[in-house]
Amino acid sequence: MISTMTLKDAFGAVAWTQKTGTYLSLYLLLSLFVFTVHTDIVFSKDHHFSWKAGQWGQCVGERCGSGGVQTRTIWCVHIEGWTTQHSHCQHTDKPESQRHCFKVCDWHQNLFKWEVSGWSSCVLAPFFFNELKLRTAECITAQHGIQRRKVHCVRTSNYTAVTPRICEFFSQKPPTEQACLVPCPQDCIVSDFTSWSSCSKTCGVGLQHRTRHVLAAPMYGGANCPNLTDTKTCSTHLSCPSEESEYQYSLKAGAWSKCRLLHHQDSGLRGDSTVDLSISSNDNSTVTLTKHVTPHHPHQHLHQTPSHGHDMSWELLVGYQTRQVYCTRSDGKNSLLSLCTKDNFPVTSQACVMPQDCKTSDWSLWSPCSKTCKSSDLSPGYRLRSRIMTHIPVGGGKQCPVLEEKEACNIIGDSLPNCPRFVWRTTDWGECRILPLLSQQDHRLGNISILCGGGIQSRKPYCVQVSNDTAPHHRKHVSRPVDARLCAGLEPPLAVQQCFLPCQLPCLLSQWSPWSSCVHDNCKEPQGKKGFRKRRREVLWESSRSPETCPHLVEFIPCEDPTCYQWQVQQEGKCIPHKSSCGPGTEALKVTCVSADGEDAHTALCQDNPPPTEVACERACPADCVVSSWSLWSPCSHSCTSKSAEGRQSRTRTVLAIPGDWKQCASNLTLEEWRVCNDHPCGVFYWEASVWGPCVEDPPVDANGTGHWNRTTTCVMGVQMREVICMKVTFGPVQNKRCSDSARPETVRPCLLPCKKDCIVTPFSEWTACPSACMPENTTATTQSRYRIIIQRSANGGQECPDTLHEERDCELLPVCPVYRWKTHRWHSCVLVPDSVGQGPSGPGETCGHGLEKRGVSCVQENGEPTNMTDCLHWAGPLPQQIRACRVPCTEDCTLTTWSKFSDCSGCGSFCSRTRSLTGRSKKKEHCLNKDLYPLEDTETCPCDEFLSQPFGNWSACILPDPTAFSQQGWMTQKELLECGPGLRYRSVACFDQQGHLVNPSLCPEPGYMVEVCQIPCPLDCKLSEWSPWSACSASCGSGLKIRSKWLREKAFNGGRPCPRLDSKNQVYEAVRCHSECNQYEWRIEPWSICAINAVDRLLGCGEGVQSRKVRCVIQGTGGEASAVDDSLCDQEEVPPRAQVCFLACPNDCVMTPWGPWSDCPLQCDQETARNRTRHILRLPASGNSSCPELVQSEPCVLNSTCFTYQYRVSDWSTCQLHEHAVCGWGSRLRLLDCIRSDSRIVELQKCKQFGLINKLRLSESCMVDCPVSCILSDWSAWTECSHTCGSQGRSTRTRRILQDAHEGGRPCPTLLVQTRPCPIMPCYTWLLSDWSPCTVDGAKCGEGLRRRNLSCIVHWDEWSGSAPQPVEAGLCGDQLRQQLLQDMEQPCFIPCPGDCHLTEWSSWSSCQLTCLEGRSFETTGYQARSRAVIIQATENQLRCPDQIFETRPCKGGKCLSYQWRTGGWSNNERAVWCQRSDGVNVTGGCSQQKKPTKVRHCHPPCTKAFSYCTPSRVCGCEKGYTEVMSMHGFLDYCTRTPGMDNNKKADVKTNTGRLKPGPSQAEDHFREWTLRPVGPDGRIKLWVYAVTAVGFILLLFIIALSFLVCSPPKTTKTSPPPQKPLTMAYDGDMDMQEADICRGRNFVKHRRRQDRFTSSVFSLSVFTKIKQVRTVKTRTRRPAHIQSWSVIFAMASSSLRSLVHDDSRYQRSFQLFLERSSEHQCMRDFINNVLPDILASIGDGKSHLNVIGVGSGAGEIDLEMLSKLHLKYPGATVDNEVVEPSKQQLHNYKVLVGQTPGLDYINFTWNCMTSSEFEQNWKEKKMTKKADFIHMIQMLYYVKDPGATISFFQSLLDKNGKLLIILVSGDSGWGKLMRTYRDDLCHTEVSQCVTTGDIKSFLESRGVRYQNYVLPSQMDITECFSEGDEKGELLLDFLTQVQDFSKTASAELKAGVLNLLRDPDCCVESDGKVIFNNNLEVIVINQLT
Secondary structure, eight states: OEEEEEEEETTEEEEEEEEHHHHHHHHHHHHHTOOOOOOSEEEOTTSSEEEEEOOOOOOBOSSSEEEEEEEOOEEEEETTSOEEOGGGSOGGGOOOSEEEEEEOOGGGGGGEEEEEOOOOOOEEOSSOTTOOSOOOSOOSSEEEEEEEOOEEEEETTTOOEEOHHHHHTTSOOOOSEEEEEEEOOBOOEEEOOOOOOOOSOSSSEEEEEEEOOEEEOOBTTOOOOOOSEEEEEEEOSOOOOTTSOSSOEEEEEOOOOOOEEOHHHHHHHHHOOSOOOOOOSSOOOOOOOOOOOOOOOTTTTTTOOOOTTSOSEEOOOEEEEEOOEEEEETTSOEEOTHHHHTTOOOOOEEEEEOOBOOEEOOOOOOOOOSOOSBOSOOOOEEEEEEOOEEEOOBTTOOOOOOSEEEEEEOSSOTTSOBOOEEEEEEOOOOOOBOGGGOOTTOGGGGOGGGOBEEEEEEOOEEEEEEOOSSSOOOTTOOOOEEOGGGGTTSOOOOSEEEEEEOOOOOOEEOOOOOOOOOBOSOTTSOOSSEEEEEEEOOEEEOOSSOGGGSOOOEEEEEEESOOSEEEEEEEOSOOEESSSSSEEEEEEEEEEEEETTSOBOOGGGOOSOOOOSEEEEEEOOTTSOEEOOOOOOOOOSOSSBOSSOOEEEEEEOOEEEOOSTTOOOOTTOOSEEEEEEOOSBSOOEEEEEOOOOOOEEOTTSOOOOOOOTTOOOOOOEEEEEOOEEEEETTTEEEOGGGSOGGGOOOSEEEEEOOOOBOOEEOOOOOOOOOOOSOBOTTOOOOEEEEEOOEEEOOBTTOOOOOSOOEEEEEOOOOOBOOOEEEEEOOOOOOBOOOTTTOOOTTOTTOOOEEEEEEOOEEEEETTSOEEOHHHHHHHSOSOOOOEEEEEEOOTTSOOBOOOOOOOOOOSTTOEEEEEOOBOGGGGTOTGGGOTTTSOSEEEEEOOOOOOEEEEESOOOOOBOOOSSOSOOOSSOOOSOOOSOEEEEEEEEEEEEOTTSOEEOGGGSSSOSEEEEEEEEOOOBOOEEOOOOOOOOOSOSSEEEEEEEEEEEEEOOBSSOOOOOOOOTTSEEEEEEEEEEOSOSEEEEEOOOOOOEEOTTTOTTOOEEEEEEOOEEEEETTOOTTOOOBOGGGSOGGGOOOSEEEEEEBOTTSOEEOOOOOOOOOOTTOOTTOEEEEEOOEEEOOSSSSOOOOOSEEEEEOOBTTTBOOEEEEEOOOOOOBOOTTBSSEEEEEEOOEEEEETTSOEEOHHHHHHTTOOOOSOSEEEEEEOOOBOOEEOOOOOOOOOSOSSBSOOEEEEEOOEEEOOBTTOOOOOSOOEEEEEOOOBOEEEEEEOOOOOOBOTTSSEEEEEEEOOEEEEEEOSOTTTSOOEEOOGGGTOOHHHHHHTSOOEEEEEEOOTTOOEEOOOOOOOOOBOOEETTEESOSOEEEEEEEOEEOSOGGGGGGOOOOEEEEEEESSOBOOOEEEEEOOOBTTBOOEEEEETTSOEEESSSOGGGOOOSBOOOSSOOOSTTEEEOTTSSEEEOTTEEEEEOTTSSEEEEEEOTTOOSSSOOOTGGGSSOOOOOOOOOOOGGGGOSOOSBOTTSOBOHHHHHHHHHHHHHHHHHHHHHHHHTOOOOOOOOOOOOOOSOTTSOOOOTTSOOOOOOTTTOOOOOOOOOOOOSOHHHHHHHHHHHHTOOOOOOOSOOOOSOOOHHHHHHHHHSSSEEGGGOHHHHHHHHHHHHHHBOHHHHHHHIIIIIHHHHHTTTOTTOSEEEEEEESOTTSHHHHHHHHHHHHHSTTOEEEEEEEOOOHHHHHHHHHHHHHSSSOTTEEEEEEOSOHHHHHHHHHHTTOOOOEEEEEEESOGGGSSOHHHHHHHHHHTEEEEEEEEEEEEOTTSHHHHHHHHSHHHHOOOSSOTTOOHHHHHHHHHHTTOOEEEEEEOOEEEOGGGGSTTOHHHHHHHHHHHTEETHHHHSOHHHHHHHHHHHTSTTTEEEETTEEEEEOOEEEEEEEOOO
16 A cells, blocks of 8 residues: 655655555654764863764664664773773763664665755864964964865755764765865055145145055955055145135935835725735845846746736836935034025925835746766756746835746766767768879879779768667667767767779789690590690789789690600710720610609609610720710791791711721711701690679579678678680680690689678657747748668668658647737826925925826736736836826916927928927016927927948858758768859848938848859869870890979969979979890801811821801890891900811820810809819820820909809889879889899899899889878858847858868868858847946935936947947837846935045955965955045044945956065165065055065164265265275274375375365265275275285186196097088087076076186186076076076177176066066966867877876976866876976976875876986987877977977877977067077077077978967067166066166167067057067977878
8 A cells, every 4th residue: 555644853844655664664764863962072070081982883783674783982082192991981971882773774875865065165273183272373374274064964855954864874974174274364455545635725724635445355364454544634825714604514415215105095005905016114125136037938828817926917106205405514513404505495305106026926846957867077967946027126126036046956966877978970981982083184084984093982970879888789880860069079080081992903924934745635644646735824923803814824735646754864974985995885874754844753654665774885996086976956947837837956066086097987977967846836725714704693502691781691602604715826716625624724613692781771860859939920830850871881682771861840830929918007197295295396285396107007918808917028028117207287387288299201311390389477487488498399300111221341252052962871972072163152231221220131122131143263283294205214234214204284273183292393203114135136156167177288187277157146035047137236345256276186186075164163253263174085095105185274263354243233113103094002113133243244134043142132012102182071061040149240150171181182171161151230239328427416515316327229230349339219129127127227326515524436446366375376266356445524524434445356367466575775874665566566565574674774883974874784884985994893983085086186195194074975885885995094005905916916827827728629630510400590509518408488597517618717707606696486487598508608798788697686577577568378378278178189099098298397387287188188097297307496396386286196207307408318328118198398499409309309209199299489479570680689599599489390391290380379568668768668678688788788779670670560569559569479289200
């Protein structure tokens, strides 16, 4: 059973529904929580030991409900805090350690929660922890404070509070207090006094006063403000005339009383029950007006019936009010009224409207909480409730209370579901397209189907909602598309990418192999007597596609008697005679079985009998005929055998020795043999295979696989077929039997059928929203739409995509907006103040005069039925006037007739008039004839319906029509859209009436625009010429390159495709490899002829003779019968000999074989080695006495003579070669290989291979030609709503974004990514509030009065400076009455009477000042103050003076201001001392009184001697021209004149030795305070002076000698000149000088010692002294180096200009003035807050750890700000921060700042106390590989020697997506021009102090480094620089030039030049008499090296 019950506890009541048993448990739970809370510490009687109890533990029990037990620990502690035995404490006072409790169930947790308020402000804590005494120590920076907050346990159902112990069961109670810091007490700070006022009296004794105002109110217990007024008496020395009265009399009016009801109305009200005014007489308080916007839904009060709670009509009541009038005397006393009024008695009563308070409806229900889910954003949600105004306040009634309330809800949100995430998804990539890459002149545009290579493809990103992170989803998970703005914070995925279509490259084939022997078609199963001879070739470079595209690789020739295996016979030894050394014998042969391929085979495979292994031979005997061996066979005469030709080849041998003993050579001896060769027919056959057909289903294979929309596809196997036919070379197809069947390619192969792909679309998006408000009549019906996106196209027979991707439907009909109107009733009679209250001007008894008349107002519906007034307040427009002034004429009043009707109008712009006339006695009354008071004619302008239109503003840019209609296909079109052609441009048209007032443009004939056709010129691509012919090969012999080129014909225009990179001749070239044959011709030799013996002397015909041969020059590679060419074409150095001496052995001679080939020399051609050649004996000599010649011959190895070395050499690379149909993508570049002999001759490659050389050089490699990708843009967005609802500034814009940047010659992106068109010029109607009028007191001279202001409706153009606002009808602006209720139209004021003591007007608000600790803001909100001082006009009225008052208010954008004492110069031992604020304002208060300098200085004993005065060191000294003579006690004894110091006459020592008479004292020389005097009292030089001079001279000689020895120049050695600096702006400086690596703006100085050559020790001492004076300043903005290097000091010392850093005090003042005058700090903060987060958005890349390097971090303020932005971007990432800072002090300040800043646990700091160059050196020495994600260098590159090298090094440290951030002064700023113009005069530093971003960008561009830059606008007011003698102007000039006292020390020419430049328009802007200097900074962001 379900029941409802109400449970009550001490905190309220709650009602809910639950099971009955649960209510009982919960009732017990609530009742148990109402306990009295005891203290945790119970003191014992002696107050030394006490019980201390711990926290109660959790309630423990077996089950939920009552019966649980809680325990806690009890200690006995001493008052000092240590624990002791329990026996020391009183056991009677021991707290309980266990109690019963209610164990809470889990479901109870959802019913209650902690509600926590915000922390209160920090208040001073009176005690330090356990101390029981107040603090008395002086505050230094801050004091300990405490802040509290309220913590309640509340019900989640209605947020009512319950006992906290309920929530303590679920979670620990949040702390209610926390420690905080309260700044030290800050006293009130006031300004300086103004000048004295004029004397209050022109005669006699009067008063003067001066005032000051409050600048900062006292805070944190500081001293109250001093008196703001100073008064003194004054006298004009003129006595007052005796007849003049002693006092002045003034009529003084008091304040009007509250409005009271008239008596008859009051009595009528008691019996009138129909009118309910609801006026409370008890509430007389003033309510501060608060402006609230009342949310009101248009359909909220539709068809609402009248109810009791709301008025049906409003009726105002008229009452009266009075005031007192006095005649006051100047001494403050009242006098008779007759002394002030004379004839005119002031008005003391008037009619008024009775006040009625604002009435409101009840609160609406709370709206749903805005936070409905749990997200990473920890901020709570909010909910609203509202109420509406049901009655407006009138007559000064209470203003409306808050009409809307907002409260937090779901603060913790743990119980809420997780918020949905929105992520980007994408469609599939579209097909790869190459067409967009082609230029306009590309000849391949005609046939795009053959294109291949690189292309682009696109896809469409869309935003989807992801409900759960843990749910797995497929890569193409389908989700409903949502508005892309929900994914705005995420980086969208790439929409365009490059792709590649493979090109069909031709196969690279080897040469044909020799024809094989005739073999069977199948050697495994040989059949028949027919076979084939085959030859093959190989694929050296396969096609990128299938190898089937290569030509045939095997050719066949049919042959007879095939054999697969045959015997091979090889000669193995020499002929061995059987018996003696000559004669018959045998020769051994090697017989093997080989296959047709020449490989060894088993002997069983050779079917024929094997040849014999030995054959008979014969070795020649003496006198035998000797014949040489056969030569090699000559080349075959024909390649094949035909009917008309047969191939033949021959070989020869010669007779080496003739026989003796009359023997003859054999008669049948043949010296030449011929044989048939290439006897195969000329018909050559091969198999030709067609291209594989498509993959089709194989019938046996199951082909039922189908694809589904969820992409679970089934792919099946199929088959491919092709046709194979036998082809005959040069003939065509023949019968297949003519080709070898074993080599026939396959005709069928299996394949994988393409998978079916169904179309995939997203679900429909949500319907667009329909209007929720009511609709006006005759409004067209609205529609709503939804869409879906194709993310995968169908393919291979898959399911097709649906036709409907976009749907539209009508919205539901909404109710018509109701029509309400105000109904006014008749005016009542004029109500006057009764006689009992005040007397009228006509005397008693006459009722006349001024009064008020009223009328009622009600609200009616369209049909006239009455309804609630609230409906008309919302729908009916302005409320009609309900009350107006009236007058009841009196007897003496002027009487006039009523106004006549207005005359007719004559036309547009004419006037009409009406008249009236005086009547009766008024015609004769003088005052009635005054037409100013009683006008008799009234004119007004006639209404005019004619309107004039006038063009306004400039034409918009030419806007092209949108080329694509609304489409949700999911793929963007690939066509490259040209940004050209006809378009439209727009111009606004303003509509005016005849008075020149701007009106609605619909009243004019033009629709608000002028539209005209415009033309955007089309882009013209860069045009190059056609390719030139190929040049000759660059190498006349061997491998080289040949080149062709194109040259520029037309440059790109209007954003066309840019030209490729051209050389200096505007050409682009292509290079390919080429090879020039070194020997295109060769010598062809024939066999030697028979040796011709000269037989004249020797009849035997033997011995020496001559033989010859034919030598021809032929083309290399031709056949044996090639025709000869001219011999000059062959190498003449290598021509073979045509004749030679020969020797025919005689019968008895030894016969030798010809010499064999020479052996090889070593590869290194060692000259100590030799080469050999051999021969052997064919016939021994007949005589034993004779011997055979040598068998071995040797010769030394001589390089390039008898020995050669060889090496490989490669040609240059060709350019990247693409396929002829490719535009870009992967290609190859090639080069050729040559074999080079040591004499530089190119030989065959085989030579290098013969010598075992291995080629390790690559001859080809892949290369990439970047695709000329044109810029790809997204579609234009829809036009936005107008930026302004009225005026001429309204603009409608549409945007697009870059999807793909232009790349490598693609058409660049247009600069126009945002298009703007004007909106119609609508008139702007605005309420204009006038200024307050002066205070006026009606009918009196002084007293309580009113200030008034008017509210008028004006029309303007939304640009006040463009046109003056013009008044129009109030109804055009809205409800004037309601607008007046929101404003104060009257304000009480006071005019003091003479002698009154009164307050001044409020001072202006002071500047916004922050509460700061040590220069750092303590609070984010600042405060302003203003005050009113007391003015005393008469001393008699001092006791009646009011108290001075001041007030404060919070403000934003405050500054930290400091205070310090300032002093003037001494004058008569006195000086002025004042306190000055850091912004230059002199104040009272703020400076420490303990540190106040003295105003008066005193000497002890007093300086009473003649010519003496008190010096700044407070000892007596003598005036200029006098020398002190000291007494033995060290005091001044007397002053004596210094010899030679008398300017009037020559010095005479003899006459000036005595004491001088006293004279007038003049304290002019401050150096008279010295106590050591070189001249004695008698005027003679003292002896010690001579001694010091001698010692000094000796010391000087010693220093000079030592300097010469130390600084003698070392011996110079020839070294290479130092490398040139990459930046021309960077000063090279001395290479041996130490780098002054001083960070600009970090304000630190790093000193290094170095050896240097000093020319003067005195000079070096002074320089060192100056360096010692440098101090550091803790800030982080631009500041020049304090010390540059020794060379800088020398330069500055030798120059008349001194660096500003020499005077640190002056520098501090100039630097502080720069900060005050410039906006540099603010622009850097704006950049860090607004731009830096976007730069940091891309560096994370999903990392959980980030590396940061800060170079020149200073004190770390800027670093921590940037790190905080980085943490906001990547809250879960840890950071490793490398700090590079050379100043120990700054590094210490940085560490202190880190310690004081909470929430830096995620950062790991590494401190590097070193310069940037030292950091670089250290990094390289350690060989660090660590990479950085973010590096920043702010204002520090001025102080490195080589900025370019520094940038390059730190850029090399960037990780992927890393960023290097640099901030410097802009090269386009005034600083940049000043530095460039006067670099030589002002930049005295070896480091690059004058470097700007212009120099950095030039360096980056010269290196091809891409960067982004951001300009930080900054200004500085330098007006004072042009005021001669102005101290602040001189300080600013010093800072701008960095020269000390520039105005005084610079030459007139330099000073004039600098001032003229500073005023140059390029450097400054002059406005309102001020000169604003361009102080712009610039940010450069560099990415990782690519």
